[in-house]
Structure formats: C-alpha cells, structure tokens
Amino acid sequence: MAKKRPTRATSHDVARLAGVSQAAVSRAFSAGSSISKDKRERVLKAAHELHYVPNKLASSLSTARSNMVAVIVGNLNNPFYSESLQAFVTGFQESGRQVLAFSVTDAADGDEVVQQAVYYPVDAIVVTAAPLSSKLLKISAGLGIPIVMFNRHLDSNRIAGVHCDNRGAGARIAEAMHSAGAERFLIVRGDPEGSTSRDRVEGFRTYLLARGVPPTGIEEIDGASSYGASRDSLRARFRAGDRPRPDAIYAVSDIMALGCLDALRTDLGLRVPGDVMLAGSDGIRQGRLSAYDLTTIRQPIEQMVATTLQMLESAEDLKNPDMIQVLELPGEFIPGSTVPRPPRDKP
C-alpha cells in the first residue's frame, strides 16, 4: 500500500555530479579533513542540488556505530525520570549521539521493551528502569550490545552502571531528623523491588537503630512511587486515630514527598515542619519551587549521565567481566525548609 520513499542520493551520485572521487565527497563532509576549498564547494553544491545528506547510519556500517543509544526510562510521570531523560538527550547530543527513547510503565513489561530495543541498531542500551532478566543479558551479550544501568544496580554487580549512594542518602536524612529531635519515624517507601527505594530505606533505618531508636519507632507505609498514592496513603494513616502520629516522615523519593506535603498541609491542615517534619530524596525541580522548598538529597544527574557516557566510550570494557565498573556517586544534602535546621554554630 505505502509508496516507497524516494531513494536518497548517494555519495556516488554526488561524486559524479561534482566530478570528484567518492573519497572527496566523504572528506567534504568531515570536519578537519584536507580538501581544497574549490573541491569542497563543488561537492556541497552538488549535494545541495541532489538533496544529498551524508547518512550517518550508512557510514556507520564500516565503523559499526550508529550513534544511537537506547535509553529505557520508567514512568515518566515521575519527574526524576523525565529529568533524567532530558539530561540524556542533551548530554548525549553534545557528544554526537542521539537518544532512542523507550518507556516502561509496568515493571512486568520491562523485559519485552528491552528486547524491542535490540531490534534497532543501537550502540548501547541504558536501563534506568525495568528489571533485567538473565535471558535478556544473554541476548545483548550475544549481539555485543553493551548495557549500562543508571540509578539502579544488581547485587551481583555483573552489569556496569552508575547510581547515587542511596544508603548514604537515607542515613543523611535520618541524621537531619534525629538531630532535630524527631522520635517517631514514618517511611513512605517506593517500589520494594527496586534497589533505589530498598537502599534508601535501609540507610535510614540503620542510622536510626544505631542511635538507639527502637524498631517500633520506625513505621513503614507504601507510597507506590507516585504523588497521588503517597498523598492518599499518608492522609489515611494520619486519619487513623488508633496509633500515635509520627513526628518525622521520610518519603524515599521527592515526588512521593510532594504528595505527602500536600496531604499534610492541604488535606490535614498541619504545619510542616512545625507539627511534623518531612524529607524526600532525588532533588527534582518541583521540590525546589518556593511553595515546597523540600529538604532532600539531590542526585547528581548530570554527573551520572557524564559517567554513563564515559562508560559507553570505553565500550570494550563493558564486555570484559573483569573491567566492569559499578560507580556510586554521593548525593548532595539540600537543606530545605521542611526539616528544622540545626542552630548555626558560632565561629
């Protein structure tokens, strides 16, 4: 049914029209190549006439690079994922690569989506969401397509990747709350299968238990990694009158923390941090808006993307099990206004 697309002009066509060799056409389109001004102009004129543009993919057949990288992101309603996707698009574009974007909304689909990705001639796959099955790892290894994990890791460390120090993030939030006098803690957790939520919860708990907080002083509810679910579940918890209320809430991601903040202030009429303190993690832009000014740990997204790029540039290392790197970068504590700040030490 569909008509065939008009054939692209080839470098051969351009060479013939310009009266030069095919190699000269190639040089005319390569920055810094040695070619006379006159010849370059003839090539460009012919190329223009024939609507010729050098096809990066065609030229990649010899270098085995397409300059396309598949980036698999999670639910884009979470600003952390949309901000990560932005950072990939802009960061990769600067290095001459383009992002072929794949979205996984349901964890169960992850495997299927990553398999879709290998259908395309991508140089590499960056996985920011989705569990990785061993079957998939076999396919990509067989095809020689390297995989880098972003913001998550396997316990085995068999896959290269970069993530934030999430245990450290949880511990740092616990420290800020504990030193501000909190005694009854509530964790609003995200996806229990994901390493990010798990590590943050663990870091938070471990810090508090080590400071003598009894296990009964640390409650946990589910925020399902979303604004709405967190808002609903925190409101329900506070309206349940049978238990003492927590005085400090750690929502393990900012988008959940914003849901909690709106539940506390708007739905329950409570003051934050006056009545209850609250913090998140990720450092998304929404949390930085004046109306929220959320206390949080910022993930160094730009640095994480730059690190991912470096890993892709030494792609051969990614195929060598002895060279696989799993980097953990520190997050940055952002003292917002939702956890009381310690009185400043006088110099």
Next chain:
Amino acid sequence: MAKKRPTRATSHDVARLAGVSQAAVSRAFSAGSSISKDKRERVLKAAHELHYVPNKLASSLSTARSNMVAVIVGNLNNPFYSESLQAFVTGFQESGRQVLAFSVTDAADGDEVVQQAVYYPVDAIVVTAAPLSSKLLKISAGLGIPIVMFNRHLDSNRIAGVHCDNRGAGARIAEAMHSAGAERFLIVRGDPEGSTSRDRVEGFRTYLLARGVPPTGIEEIDGASSYGASRDSLRARFRAGDRPRPDAIYAVSDIMALGCLDALRTDLGLRVPGDVMLAGSDGIRQGRLSAYDLTTIRQPIEQMVATTLQMLESAEDLKNPDMIQVLELPGEFIPGSTVPRPPRDKP
C-alpha cells in the same frame, strides 16, 4: 581503534541451523503467519542459540520504514516540552514507533539540529520547537521525509501540524479576569518569534480592547519563557514605584506563571488572587499541585500527539500540498484558585 562489533546472526544463519527456509524464519517472527508449531519452535530454538533477533531496520529496507520518528523538542527545562516528549514517547511506542529525541535550546541552532535529524533513517520529523528554514524544508522534501509541526504553525500553513487554539486561550483568560473585575492588565510574554506566545497575547489583547479596556490599561513585559526570568522581571516591575500596579497578570505559559506566583507571594508578600489575580496557559502538572492551583488553559497534549500520529500514518498526504492539514484544537479552561471565580448562577 574501536573493535568491530560481533556480527549479528542473520536469518540465513538461523534457517541453516534450524533446517528450514529463510522464508520460514521470517514467518516464525511474524504474528499471524502460517507456520507449523514444530517449525516455529525449531526456528525459535535456533534463533535463541545464535542470539538472533529480527532486525527491524534491516527488514525496513524493503518496506522503507524504520519505525523511528525524530522529535525535536525545545528547552526541556520548560515542563511543557518535557511533558510533550513524554507523551510522544509513550504514544508512539504504543503504535510500534520509537522516538529519536533531539533538543534545541537555542533558537539559532534549530536549523542545524533538524539537519542532524535527516542524517538518521527516520520516517518523519516532528518539530515542536525551532524555526524552520526554507532550505531545510527543501532537504526534507527532497528526501521524502515528512515534517509535522506540533504546538506551532507557520502563517503560510504550508506545513502540516497541530496546535492549540492559542488566540482562544488568551481570550478565555481575559474573559475570566475581566468578569472578575480586573481593570489594569499586565502580560508576561514568552518568545515573541514563536507563534504560541504571539497568538496568546493577541487573543488576550483583542478580547480586552473589544470590551473597552484602553490600550494604556494593558502593559507588557518580557518573561523570556522561563520561571527565573519571569520571577525576576515581575518582581522588578512591582518594585518600580512610579506606575500603578496591575490587578491582573497573564503569563502566557504556565512555567512563567509559576515564576510570577512565587514572586508575588514569596518575594513581595502579596495575596493571589486577593491583591492581584494571575493566570497562565499550558496546563502543566506543576501548576496543578495544591500549593499552586493555577488558573490556566490546558493544552490537550495527548489528543495533539494522537493527531500527529494520524498525520504520520497518512504520510502520503503530507507530501501533497493540497492535502496538508493544519489542525487547531481547543484548550480546556481550568479554573484554579488564582483568579476569583464568578458566583455560581442559581438554577
């Protein structure tokens, strides 16, 4: 330097190992094809052993479709663009297409970025930002790559596209403010070169002038399409004591309106809408958060993406000047709490 990627197994390799014809391999991977269960299983087993996956691009050589669509987005710090990108990624993926993302931060780079896009074997280019030069239109026409404009349009209507009724959006905001009793209006404009800001400003002005508001009652300042610039420039305007203050502010995009709202409440200590009313346009998620609850006009992003898809599916029409469609969809008025609502008519 870089080693060559291991060669992908071909359907020929799979056919040989499975002891079937190449056509059988193709049928085994096509949903609904007629092939015996036994044969299909042999093919899948062989494919698995050889790490073979059907290469969509290779198969697209015959159908002239790659199932990749270049989407060129503007500054991703504006949530409208990141939400649009999300809608494209998820909407296109559902239809079996993947988004190859390009970002244009500086309007001047637009032309160059779109030219990058044609280097890839994309089926089409969706332009949500970036001016389109006639040179570029020639190249894409010559290559038979259709272009669809999203959220902007040329006065000539020579390029297919879909956008929101932005004049209508500006007029609807003007109506809400005028009927709430506003008398002195301030417009915070975005990119004066973009059709979106221009049309919204025009719709707003035209409505008010027709209602007898004098031209001197409509002031205009520049918000440079960003949160920070709008916040700064509104604060400066309100601190300049030499002119009467406006009582109604229309920031032509939500991200600018949020900057204005934080300037008014946080920096200037004013009540919104008590001291001054404010509205935006776009309907971004941040504006819907309880702490802002911005009065706005929501662009029907999902519907606009679906319309773009329909246009791409009748790609032949896009090449026929007589069939070019430029669709304008109505926005939805979202009565937030930043413009006083009219008293409800009693039934």
